Amino acid sequence: MIYLKKLAFFTIALILFKCADAQKVTNIQPKLVGNNMEITYEIADADFNQRFKIELFVSTDGGKTYKGPMTLISDSKKEILAGVNTIVWDIFKDLTSLDMELFFDIQAEVIEQKIERSFFVQYSAGALVSSIDYITPIGFRLGMLGKTGWYVAGYFNSFANADYSFDGKSMESPVFYEFTKNDLYPRMVVTAGFTFQLNWQSYLYAGAGYGTKKYYSEIIELGGNDLTPQGNTWVNMSEFEESGIEIEAGTIFKFGKFSFSAGVSGFNFKQLGANAGIGVAF
Secondary structure: OEEEEEEEOOEEOOEOOEOOOOOEEEEEEEEEEOOEEEEEEEEEOOOOOEEEEEEEEEEOOOOOOOEOOOOEOOOOOOOEOOEEEEEEEEHHHOOOOOOEEEEEEEEEEEEEOOOOOEEEEEEEEEEEOOEEEEEEOEEEEEEEEOOEEEEEEEEEOOOOOOOEEEOOOOOOOOOOEEEEEEEEOOEEEEEEEEEEEOOOOEEEEEEEEEEEEOOEEEEEEEEOOOOEEEEEEEEEEHHHOEEEEEEEEEEEEEEOOEEEEEEEEEEOOOEEEEEEEEEEEO
16 A cells, blocks of 8 residues: 655755755655656746756655656756746655655755846837827837846937927917917926836836926017018927826837837826837847
């Protein structure tokens, strides 16, 4: 008769003097299949860059001493991923009888794959979802990707200057003018923040900075006794002008030398925005 106590002691090796005691084995499920023992287990709380080499040790004296490593039909030299895995033990390569109580000790050596840092630069664009006129098609995002990194970003849509300002009541000059039907919605955003690697292809970014939005209306200046057109210029409708804090968060995806990003932003904690980018990483 075989009595299988579903208890395993998970021993983690120290790699490069880094303690990896956060990982653990759960859901131990041994099952006798012919003359072999299939032992299913789950490795939890592992980092994405960690692989494992598994060895099985067995105790026949109630857990006082363990013998091994046992002979595995599955490749014990293979580096496996975290999650649910199965090892197959060739019982009679190591034991002559099964009329005993068995205790299992699964030991795993942690192999940490090196995370390479890479610089990325992207063309980016954005828009205020709550005010769709404020589109910023001129932009950039650049920084360093790694387990942790950094970035800076900026978005613009116009470099026009307004010669006059109108507060909704009066405009000091020119004396005579006429509004056209042309409008501009200048918008500028500058942010900086940090990147955090989620897995081999994706990264989270989060940051904050400064943003502005303005509303310009075009006028024709009129002069002379007959009020002839003197030229066109822009007026800043200052009652609609805003500036303040810009916050943003999103995801960067890297596939080989190409990178993509998508995220959301908030202007003054009340206006929702979105942005996206495409570029290279090297």
